[in-house]
Amino acid sequence: MRSFRRRLRRPSVVLAALAAIVGTSVPTFAAGPAGTSAEEAAFLSENDTAMTKMMDGMSIKPTGDIDRDFVAMMVPHHQGAIDMAQAELRYGHNEQLRRIAQEIVVEQQQEIVAMRLALGQTLPAPAPVPDQPTAASAPVPAHSMSPNNMHMNMQKEP
Incomplete structure (x- = not known):
């Protein structure tokens, strides 16, 4: 059950489940639409x-x-x-x-x-954000x- 709930949290899985229920195709953006x-x-x-x-x-x-x-x-x-x-x-x-x-x-x-x-x-301990240079952060x-x-x-x- 936990595994099922975890999968339902993913937008692509929710959209796919919705498409199956409704019977239509819904784009899944987690995988990336064409183009x-x-x-x-x-x-x-x-x-x-x-x-x-x-x-x-x-x-x-x-x-x-x-x-x-x-x-x-x-x-x-x-x-x-x-x-x-x-x-x-x-x-x-x-x-x-x-x-x-x-x-x-x-x-x-x-x-x-x-x-x-x-x-x-x-x-x-404070840590820089990934886009911030390490030298810029002071303790x-x-x-x-x-x-x-x-x-x-x-x-x-x-």
Whole structure:
């Protein structure tokens, strides 16, 4: 049953199932429609990977602690948004959407930090986003990552 639910989370599987029920063909964009450029195929592949990782990460075993369970499900959800926004930054061309994607990365990172701090969890060491040069990131002490000054410690927009 879990395997079936996992497959239903993939857009291509859902669309194929819908096509079988309705009896019509529905394009599956995860595989790439005819005429898809290499850039579009790479973007779609990254998005499919991000969505699968997010949905798998959100499937948790309840602990009995509602707050911990909430954070355990929301962190992969927010990370999925970050991963999808980074794919837009890598492949997108619309400057307005790229700006929105940059904001998504920063805001979702801040919310992940805030949720972990609310539970008293330790923060992972800061890491550059895949498109950010390694030399540009400086270590950020965990004590400086309070909700009031997180915006100052997050990555700088280009």
